[in-house]
Amino acid sequence: MRESSFIKRNLQRWKKIQQEPTEDPDEMAERFTGLLDDLAYAKTFYGHSKVTHYINGLAGGIFQRIYRNHQGERNRLGNFVAYKLPLLIRRHHRLFLFTFCYFLLFCIIGAFSAANDETFVRGVLGDGYVNMTEQNIEKGDPFGVYKNQNSWSMWLLIAYNNIQVSLLCFVMGIAFSAGTLWILFRNGIMLGSFQYFFFSKGLGWSSVLVIWIHGTLEISSIIIAGTAGMIMGNSLLFPGTHTRKESLKRGAMEGLRVIVALVPVFIVAAFLESFITRHTDMPVALSISILALSLAFIIWYFVIYPIRVQRKGFRLTAEGKLIKPPSP
Numbered sequence: 001m002r003e004s005s006f007i008k009r010n011l012q013r014w015k016k017i018q019q020e021p022t023e024d025p026d027e028m029a030e031r032f033t034g035l036l037d038d039l040a041y042a043k044t045f046y047g048h049s050k051v052t053h054y055i056n057g058l059a060g061g062i063f064q065r066i067y068r069n070h071q072g073e074r075n076r077l078g079n080f081v082a083y084k085l086p087l088l089i090r091r092h093h094r095l096f097l098f099t100f101c102y103f104l105l106f107c108i109i110g111a112f113s114a115a116n117d118e119t120f121v122r123g124v125l126g127d128g129y130v131n132m133t134e135q136n137i138e139k140g141d142p143f144g145v146y147k148n149q150n151s152w153s154m155w156l157l158i159a160y161n162n163i164q165v166s167l168l169c170f171v172m173g174i175a176f177s178a179g180t181l182w183i184l185f186r187n188g189i190m191l192g193s194f195q196y197f198f199f200s201k202g203l204g205w206s207s208v209l210v211i212w213i214h215g216t217l218e219i220s221s222i223i224i225a226g227t228a229g230m231i232m233g234n235s236l237l238f239p240g241t242h243t244r245k246e247s248l249k250r251g252a253m254e255g256l257r258v259i260v261a262l263v264p265v266f267i268v269a270a271f272l273e274s275f276i277t278r279h280t281d282m283p284v285a286l287s288i289s290i291l292a293l294s295l296a297f298i299i300w301y302f303v304i305y306p307i308r309v310q311r312k313g314f315r316l317t318a319e320g321k322l323i324k325p326p327s328p
Helices: 003-019 025-045 050-074 076-091 093-116 120-125 127-138 151-174 178-200 204-237 244-276 284-311
Strands: none
Touching (some): 093 120, 093 178, 120 127, 120 178, 151 244, 178 204, 204 284
8 A cells, every 4th residue: 555545544533643632541542552553554564654653653642641541540549539539529519519508407497496495405415415414514514525535435436436327328328318318307406406505505606616626527527428328319319311220339339439538537527526625625716726627628628629620621430430631
C-alpha cells in the first residue's frame, strides 16, 4: 500500500485520537492496540517516514496516560479520599440537603413539643436521665455525666455505639428508605427535646459550648449516615433504566462507601466526648474554636470541596471509576 493511501485511510482516526483524548480504560486500550498495529505496519514499510514518528507519538501519549492511571490506582486510599468520595457526595448533594432539612424539621418539632408539654422530655429521654441531670444541676455540675467514666473505656464505648447507629441507619434504608427516615425522625425528636431541656433550665448557651464540642461531628455524621441509607433505599424506589437488583447493588455500594468514610469522624467525635467535653470549665474561646473547626470541616469536605473537585474536571462513572481531566 502506498504511504499516501495508508495516511488517507487512517488520518481521521488519528486526528480523533489526538484531538479528543479519553480516560475511559476500554477505549484507551482499543486506541492503543490500533495504534500499535498501525505503528508496526508503518515501521515495516515506511521506517524513516514522518508518519511513523507521528503514530509513535500518539501511541506514546496514550501509554503515558495508562501509566499515570495505573500509578493512581496504587494510591487507592488517596484517590478515594481526595476524589472518589467527594464526587460521590457531589452526585447526591440534593439528597444530603433533603436529609439535613428532614432531620432539622424534627429537631424543631421535638423542641416545640417539649416547650408545650412538660412530660414530653421525660417520655423521650427517660426518667432516669432527666432525674440524674436535674440532680447534677442542683450540685452545680449540670454536665457531670461526661465525667463519670474512665476516658479510655468511654472513648471505645461511644465510638462503637456511634458506628453501630450509623450502620443501622444505613442498613434500614433497605426498607425503601422508610427505616432510615424513622431513625432520623427519632434522633431529631430526641435532640430537639434534649436541647430544649437545657435551655429551659437556663443552661442553653452553656450546653452549646459543652455538648456541641463533640456533637457537631457526631450529629453531622448521623445525618450523613442517613443520607447513605437514603441512597440505598432510593435505588430501590427509583431504579431508572437498571433492574431493581442492579440498582440496589449500586446504591448499596455507594452508601457503604459513605459509611466507611464516616468511621474516622465517629472515632474523633468519640475522642472529643471522652477526653475534651468532660472539661466543662475550659475557656469559652477554646470551646468555640473546637466547635468552629469541626463545623468548618463538615462544611468544607462535604459541601465546598466536592463542588471544587467537580469543577476541576474530575468525574465518576456509574461504576465508580475515577476519570481525571486531560493533562494540559
